[in-house]
Amino acid sequence: MERSYEEGLIAILTDFGDIDNYVAVMKAVIMKENRRVKTLDISNNVLPFSIISGSYLLYTSYKYFPSGTVFLAVIDPGVGSDRKALIVKAGDWFFVGPDNGIFWPIIEENFSQAEAYSISIEKSDLRNISSTFHGRDVFAPIAARLAKNGDPGFFGDPLNLESLSKLSLIKMQKDGAYICFEIIHKDVFGNVVLSSKGKILSIMGKDVEVLKKSDNKKYIFKNVPTFSLLEENELAIYENSFGFLELAKNKGNLFADYGFKIGEKVCLKK
Structure with a gap:
């Protein structure tokens, strides 16, 4: 289903910082895929490699965004490994990023309304994928297309939620x-x-x-x-x-x- 201009919003969370060109290149890829989409940075200064810190920032932010927002979260120390690349639909929001637990607290909170998909390189026709920058070559283009299309099934294959990597923000x-x-x-x-x-x-x-x-x-x-x-x-x-x-x-x-x-x-x- 095509989205309207006003619904095309991608919220970005990374540990890339503000010095290098990583975030700008991801946004350029998004704009090439979807000229009308808006982007908004949650933060690009997550403590490097800290999945739990990124998960906290995402968890405490997502409900303030309008329904249909696509969250692009790239804190990805496992890039290039066999970890899955995910699309998650939880409640009224979409999430794109690595399967390393960063989305799990949100999935738990919306479990009865959550779906997960493993991004298919073939189905999504993704090419020239770097082994160190999936933010640019996998997650950014998928987020841009999802903001237009709104159907994760176009880009990936369904997953059992219990098969996903888990992380808890509550430990006592x-x-x-x-x-x-x-x-x-x-x-x-x-x-x-x-x-x-x-x-x-x-x-x-x-x-x-x-x-x-x-x-x-x-x-x-x-x-x-x-x-x-x-x-x-x-x-x-x-x-x-x-x-x-x-x-x-x-x-x-x-x-x-x-x-x-x-x-x-x-x-x-x-």
Whole structure:
């Protein structure tokens, strides 16, 4: 089914950064395939190779976009391997990118309304495919065509959802008196997002002991709803604007100043 001009939107998420030409070349390929489509960048500064950080950004963004949006997500450290190239339809949105778990939280949330397809090189008539830049040679042209056509079956073969790579943004583990989580994202301010929804703070006190497992250092974070309740450089734990549990240093960079890393375990004690 052909889409109207207003419905042709591709939202782009990559770890390519702003220095090289990768994103511009992908957009050029999209425009050659579909001159009328609009593109909008979610971010091209995902921490390099961090699939979980990219998945968090995608998961917390997609519902704000109009129905029919095609999300082109290329955080692809497995490029050139035998990992599948995917088209996913979840709810009213489409997703194009590698099968590495980045789409799984969205699929889970829309499971009864989700479909997945393995992109067929033959069916899609894709040619001259680089072994290191599927963003340009596979995902960008498919996203552009999907924005016009809206039928994943034209470009791929159906897959069982359970066969897809899985990734979870919610991870929690008891460790004695502590509840432990993983760091899944850090934002431009150095704030640290944990693998939990922020509602867990309702069982915490005003001061929360935070154990950084990598070096066993302990810190006290203020359980507050907003930064205006803090002094400069005070440590805060709060529910962020997307409903996830987050740590911050007010007007400072917690991630850099305290040596946190994506994937690191952080434990909370009441």
